[in-house]
Amino acid sequence: MVNLTIDGKEITVSKTATIYEAAKEAGIDIPVLCYAKKLLPYGACRVCLVEVEQMKGRLIPSCTTPVTEGMVVTTMSDEIQKVRKTVLEFLLVNHVIDCPVCDKGGECDLQDLTYEYEVVTNRFEGEKFDLPTDEVNPLIERNMNRCVLCGKCVRVCDEIVGYGSYSFINRGFETKIATAFDRGLNCEFCGQCVSMCPVGAILPRPFKFKARPWQIKEVDSVCSYCGNGCTITMGVKDNKVQTIRFNDKIGVNDGNLCIRGRFGYSYANSDDRLTTPLIKKDGELVEASWDEALEAVAEGFKKAAADKGVGIISGARLTNEELFLLKNVAKAIGTENLDHSGGECYKGVTEGLVETLGVKASTGTFPQVEDADVILSIRSDFYETHPVFGMVVNQAVKRNEAQLFIVADKKGKFGKLPNAETLLHKPALEVNVLNAMAQALIEDGSAVTDGVDGLDELKKSLADYAPEKVAAATGVPAEQIKAAAKALAGANKSAILLAYGLPYTAQSKEIAVAAANLAILSGNVDKEGSNLYLCGEKANSQGAIDLGVIPAGSGQGAQQMLDAAAAGSLSALYVVGEDMVTSYPDREKVEKALDGAGFVVAQDLFLSPTAQKADVVLPAASFAEKDGTFTNAERRIQRVHPGITSPGEAKTDYAIFELLANKLGAGLSYTGPAAVFAALANEVDAYKGVEFNAIGAQGVVWGGEELKAATKKVVPVKGAAAVDGKFVLLTGSALYHSGTVSTHAKGPVAVVPEAYVEFGSEDATVLQVADGDMIKIKANGAEVQLKAKVDKRLPQGVVFAPYHFAEAGLNKLYKGEAAIAVEVSK
Amino acid sequence: MKHPQLLFKNRIPGETVFFDGYRKSGGYEGLEKTIKSMSPAEVTELVKASGLCGRGGAGFPTGTKWSFFPSDQPGPKYLVCNCDEMEPGTYKDGVLLRTDPHQLIEGMIITAYALQTPEAYVFIRYAYEDCAQNLERAVAEAKEAGYLGKDILGSGFSCEIHVHRSAGRYICGEETALLSGLEGRRPNPRLKPPFPAVRGLFDRPTTVNNVETLANIQHIVTGGADWFKSLALTEEGAGTKLFGLSGHLEKTECFELPLGVTLDEIVNEHGGGVRGGKKFKACLPGGASTPYLAANHLDVPLDFTAITRAGSRLGTAGVTVFDEETCMVAVTLNLIRFFARESCGWCTPCRDGLPYVAWLLEQFEQGEATEEHLENLRGQFRNIAGRSFCALAEGAMGPVEGLFNCFEEELVDHIKKGRCPFK
Numbered sequence A: 001m002v003n004l005t006i007d008g009k010e011i012t013v014s015k016t017a018t019i020y021e022a023a024k025e026a027g028i029d030i031p032v033l034c035y036a037k038k039l040l041p042y043g044a045c046r047v048c049l050v051e052v053e054q055m056k057g058r059l060i061p062s063c064t065t066p067v068t069e070g071m072v073v074t075t076m077s078d079e080i081q082k083v084r085k086t087v088l089e090f091l092l093v094n095h096v097i098d099c100p101v102c103d104k105g106g107e108c109d110l111q112d113l114t115y116e117y118e119v120v121t122n123r124f125e126g127e128k129f130d131l132p133t134d135e136v137n138p139l140i141e142r143n144m145n146r147c148v149l150c151g152k153c154v155r156v157c158d159e160i161v162g163y164g165s166y167s168f169i170n171r172g173f174e175t176k177i178a179t180a181f182d183r184g185l186n187c188e189f190c191g192q193c194v195s196m197c198p199v200g201a202i203l204p205r206p207f208k209f210k211a212r213p214w215q216i217k218e219v220d221s222v223c224s225y226c227g228n229g230c231t232i233t234m235g236v237k238d239n240k241v242q243t244i245r246f247n248d249k250i251g252v253n254d255g256n257l258c259i260r261g262r263f264g265y266s267y268a269n270s271d272d273r274l275t276t277p278l279i280k281k282d283g284e285l286v287e288a289s290w291d292e293a294l295e296a297v298a299e300g301f302k303k304a305a306a307d308k309g310v311g312i313i314s315g316a317r318l319t320n321e322e323l324f325l326l327k328n329v330a331k332a333i334g335t336e337n338l339d340h341s342g343g344e345c346y347k348g349v350t351e352g353l354v355e356t357l358g359v360k361a362s363t364g365t366f367p368q369v370e371d372a373d374v375i376l377s378i379r380s381d382f383y384e385t386h387p388v389f390g391m392v393v394n395q396a397v398k399r400n401e402a403q404l405f406i407v408a409d410k411k412g413k414f415g416k417l418p419n420a421e422t423l424l425h426k427p428a429l430e431v432n433v434l435n436a437m438a439q440a441l442i443e444d445g446s447a448v449t450d451g452v453d454g455l456d457e458l459k460k461s462l463a464d465y466a467p468e469k470v471a472a473a474t475g476v477p478a479e480q481i482k483a484a485a486k487a488l489a490g491a492n493k494s495a496i497l498l499a500y501g502l503p504y505t506a507q508s509k510e511i512a513v514a515a516a517n518l519a520i521l522s523g524n525v526d527k528e529g530s531n532l533y534l535c536g537e538k539a540n541s542q543g544a545i546d547l548g549v550i551p552a553g554s555g556q557g558a559q560q561m562l563d564a565a566a567a568g569s570l571s572a573l574y575v576v577g578e579d580m581v582t583s584y585p586d587r588e589k590v591e592k593a594l595d596g597a598g599f600v601v602a603q604d605l606f607l608s609p610t611a612q613k614a615d616v617v618l619p620a621a622s623f624a625e626k627d628g629t630f631t632n633a634e635r636r637i638q639r640v641h642p643g644i645t646s647p648g649e650a651k652t653d654y655a656i657f658e659l660l661a662n663k664l665g666a667g668l669s670y671t672g673p674a675a676v677f678a679a680l681a682n683e684v685d686a687y688k689g690v691e692f693n694a695i696g697a698q699g700v701v702w703g704g705e706e707l708k709a710a711t712k713k714v715v716p717v718k719g720a721a722a723v724d725g726k727f728v729l730l731t732g733s734a735l736y737h738s739g740t741v742s743t744h745a746k747g748p749v750a751v752v753p754e755a756y757v758e759f760g761s762e763d764a765t766v767l768q769v770a771d772g773d774m775i776k777i778k779a780n781g782a783e784v785q786l787k788a789k790v791d792k793r794l795p796q797g798v799v800f801a802p803y804h805f806a807e808a809g810l811n812k813l814y815k816g817e818a819a820i821a822v823e824v825s826k
Numbered sequence B: 001m002k003h004p005q006l007l008f009k010n011r012i013p014g015e016t017v018f019f020d021g022y023r024k025s026g027g028y029e030g031l032e033k034t035i036k037s038m039s040p041a042e043v044t045e046l047v048k049a050s051g052l053c054g055r056g057g058a059g060f061p062t063g064t065k066w067s068f069f070p071s072d073q074p075g076p077k078y079l080v081c082n083c084d085e086m087e088p089g090t091y092k093d094g095v096l097l098r099t100d101p102h103q104l105i106e107g108m109i110i111t112a113y114a115l116q117t118p119e120a121y122v123f124i125r126y127a128y129e130d131c132a133q134n135l136e137r138a139v140a141e142a143k144e145a146g147y148l149g150k151d152i153l154g155s156g157f158s159c160e161i162h163v164h165r166s167a168g169r170y171i172c173g174e175e176t177a178l179l180s181g182l183e184g185r186r187p188n189p190r191l192k193p194p195f196p197a198v199r200g201l202f203d204r205p206t207t208v209n210n211v212e213t214l215a216n217i218q219h220i221v222t223g224g225a226d227w228f229k230s231l232a233l234t235e236e237g238a239g240t241k242l243f244g245l246s247g248h249l250e251k252t253e254c255f256e257l258p259l260g261v262t263l264d265e266i267v268n269e270h271g272g273g274v275r276g277g278k279k280f281k282a283c284l285p286g287g288a289s290t291p292y293l294a295a296n297h298l299d300v301p302l303d304f305t306a307i308t309r310a311g312s313r314l315g316t317a318g319v320t321v322f323d324e325e326t327c328m329v330a331v332t333l334n335l336i337r338f339f340a341r342e343s344c345g346w347c348t349p350c351r352d353g354l355p356y357v358a359w360l361l362e363q364f365e366q367g368e369a370t371e372e373h374l375e376n377l378r379g380q381f382r383n384i385a386g387r388s389f390c391a392l393a394e395g396a397m398g399p400v401e402g403l404f405n406c407f408e409e410e411l412v413d414h415i416k417k418g419r420c421p422f423k
């Protein structure tokens, strides 16, 4: 700690604080323009200059100067006032000053400072900039005439996002911010630069001329897309989410978002939303009243329950409270057939982790990863599934020099970081590589074996996974496998990351077990600050596991239900918040199931291909209309707050379940989400003691920052055989989308409007494929056509297609395999 | 007056001395002596005792700078030679490298030994292609002779020197900007602290020294600290200095003169007097970023300390002389335009302030200036100097400071006459 005096006030602050931070802590405001808490010190704008008695003769930038013992600081004097005013005058010389039509007006740092320092006239005359605005892309508008060259956009995109869109170009007065070759912006569109720009130089286009800041109501909630659980602050006006506001004060994400969180909110406002219940009459879905619809549903379920039974399949974007009510509905119907997310992809957690570590969730929290010195990321698309967690990894690597290893079947953004190494394996062989790493630790004697169960058996099975042998099969050099294993075991703090979700239904359990084995043997499980992260695809994937929305007792899992329905041995299906036809593997099977079940109820925001096949469709509400909680991939229970009311007669899943339960004669008498949460906390051990209304802005991490492993059991797990074929198709998630709902959101759709098949440049050259060519892909007796996209990240013989798009019908090709051989032709 | 020559002792105008000639004149004896009989710390101590001050412009004591260097820290460390030399009126490093390039190489090897940096770079502007080629040849010759490369003279110490041609702009000469440039980034200056000695090139400990500074090292090693100190004519000075003469002089050449030589001797003896028999009006004594000295300063001894008492700085000792018919407002405007153009654009006072100062000076030159402009100009000096991120803007204010120190009446005259009185 350091003692110093600021404006006569004696204060004590941490020795790493800058003068600016120290002043802020003491409640003294120093103006800043280029300073940002989350970026490295910069010191360019010079509005934060102060006087320091020990450094007389100069004015000192408070935002970059560290405090020292006994420092005496003055933050305001005639001299300082004059210099600040001059800096503002300089900035205004060529600034366009078009505040009346600038969306930043009312919350612009330059405007505010100009006002505060009463820069009434400008002594300086100069030419106004007249640069063209960049509005090539649909999401971000850049008007460099308003830029004050604070560099925040350049820095955030480089330091945090790790993309590096911008740079300064030119010198002196001509200096400006530009993209490569000064072309239109074409990037990840995460909007971090939008959120950091202190002026109106970078603005969200969808928000243009929508509202003045003071007309907007801010509502804090949680992003409904992925398991990262980013805090988003909705900007609401006219019962619409108009924009997502910048908020770095609360949440796990430090104000960072990905394109889905920043620009994907708009599905809530979509004109395609369902607004009334629909009932199928003479093969047509026609509008109905809630009473009619619920009556039909209750009747249908009662009949089916008495016949061959009802199956319930849910998505993982419902709140915890809703999932809890759904379980009650299942009880009321009298069925144990209850599952979510296709029933397979989450087994890494519910079976893999349970068998090895005796836990059902990630063991650590995201911020801990920033301090890790070795990170092992399984699957390159981790960045694509959980982008903001990806940014944490960026910072661990770039700022704290963590070593990063990626076990993946394609190259990705992680692989481009300094100190990153990709163990690039043939498709579907993750387990083989992880086993080989475990074997490498056993071979060189560095494996942690104290108190580990099942060692002998594991050793026996790993004998087949000598790094050299695995190298031959997977294409990952043995030396690389050994080096990665060694680094992991030698780490002070390590993090092992694995994403799971609908596009990765195969080997879910196996990969998790192999990862857990490695975590145990490398000491990750024992070391404080070292953790294993299994991150779910959806906003409440973890909640669905915590609440046990999985088959229990004699209940069937999702795949069994689909098989049964297809075979005519299940009488009804209740599909809640899930478009199975689009997103589940094996479309044919799903369609058969929907056809085979006598009675199908779909509860959704949109008339999805699944809903189109239903007998009754119930219009549900989006996250923006809900009150409740989500639990993210680090076990953080966070509050979801409603910002708007639902369109038409659409209702929250909460309300629908309550009404349905009543119709079924099982009156649920909760007074609201708080009461439901209290009831569920009573049943779910991990949530015991957590109180709904006490969940603050940072949420509550159940089990604490570090979840202790209950067991340390290594379990033999078999690798896979390489897929034979000239081309192998991988499916997965695209950065811009999540599940199917993002295909209804203007933002992500503006950037990636449709499905595509990605080729590595080698294959593209050989096949003479160029961006946009239509490509036929055949497998399993089916064929689909997709537009080609050429990139550099795929090895030869591997193609990739994202799974989000209904029309593309990608799941006609794969039936749940990790990768399949396909025929590719133009 | 004839003065002792070290850096220019092998100088033959129009020719470059390479390995054989250099060896004949005692070249690499300093290196041999260092390697055989001195510890790294002893070299640093010797240089400290010699009083050598940096020749790149700031005049910081070289030995002191080296003593901050963590030479025993493991891992990569770097020595970087600054040969950007783009300040108007400064060309001495170029002359040195066209004359006797091995001096730099030997100086760098000794320095690398003192600092224990196995890797060294020469950052040289592309415009000095001939010098770069001279250096490459010198590096090859030194390697061939075993003075450079692996296990130098069997000492176990290894060192490589890389010659890096930069796109070169004035800001590249600022040492932290230079490091950014050498890393392949935009040459923006970096925050200090951390200083390069702590976090420099590729975030590793680094020392940046000027060409001439490094070329002096082996002379100090062979001649000793006391001898080196005694070369200067003043108590405070140490060693000789390359003075690059330019402007309205009969002879615009580069001379090696002892520190402490008077301005009068430089102008009237070595420079052959003001061109065409005109009167001396003023000069930039140390490159474009130093305040003017005027006729009343002719007796000022030019060393790093004495000159500050006359209100200026020795800088790079590039002396640019102006005769009595020169408009100092016009000179200042010309210089400010240069600095404004060369600003890296990072910080507000420099990027936006310098064009404004240029605009103000234009008002004087165009005869449109008023009292208000004069006060504005005076104010800007206060608002820019000492307020910027790096020393470029501070240096840019040197001539403006000089203008107010020595020639304020000329500004007033512009206002009164409503035109430039020299036109």
Ligand SMILES: Cc1cc2nc3c(=O)[nH]c(=O)nc-3n(C[C@H](O)[C@H](O)[C@H](O)COP(=O)(O)O)c2cc1C
Binding pocket: B053, B054, B055, B056, B057, B058, B059, B060, B062, B082, B083, B084, B085, B086, B087, B170, B171, B172, B173, B174, B175, B176, B208, B209, B210, B211, B213, B214, B390, B391, B392, B395
């Ligand atoms: C704008 C600017 C330009 C500079 N240009 C040069 C240069 O061209 N060559 C040089 O040696 N030093 C230059 N310097 C000084 C360097 O920053 C640094 O002080 C010097 O290289 C240190 O070497 P020395 O201690 O041997 O003088 C410049 C400084 C500034 C602020």
Ligand code: SF4
Binding pocket: A140, A156, A157, A161, A163, A164, A165, A166, A185, A187, A188, A189, A190, A191, A192, A193, A194
């Ligand atoms: S939107 Fe994101 S990726 Fe694109 S330039 Fe801005 S910060 Fe960079």
Ligand code: SF4
Binding pocket: A146, A147, A148, A149, A150, A151, A152, A153, A154, A177, A196, A197, A198, A199, A201, A202
């Ligand atoms: S565009 Fe905005 S964030 Fe980027 S430098 Fe300009 S003012 Fe700063």
Ligand code: SF4
Binding pocket: A223, A224, A225, A226, A227, A228, A229, A230, A253, A256, A257, A258, A259, A260, A261, A262, A386, A387, A388, A389, A738
């Ligand atoms: S999709 Fe995931 S990473 Fe992106 S903003 Fe939402 S929660 Fe954060």
Ligand code: SF4
Binding pocket: B171, B189, B342, B343, B344, B345, B346, B347, B348, B350, B351, B388, B389, B390, B391, B392, B393, B394
């Ligand atoms: S003073 Fe500022 S703008 Fe000028 S060169 Fe230095 S950092 Fe760049």
Ligand code: FES
Binding pocket: A031, A032, A033, A034, A035, A042, A043, A044, A045, A046, A047, A048, A049, A061, A062, A063, A064
């Ligand atoms: S906020 Fe300190 S220099 Fe910009």
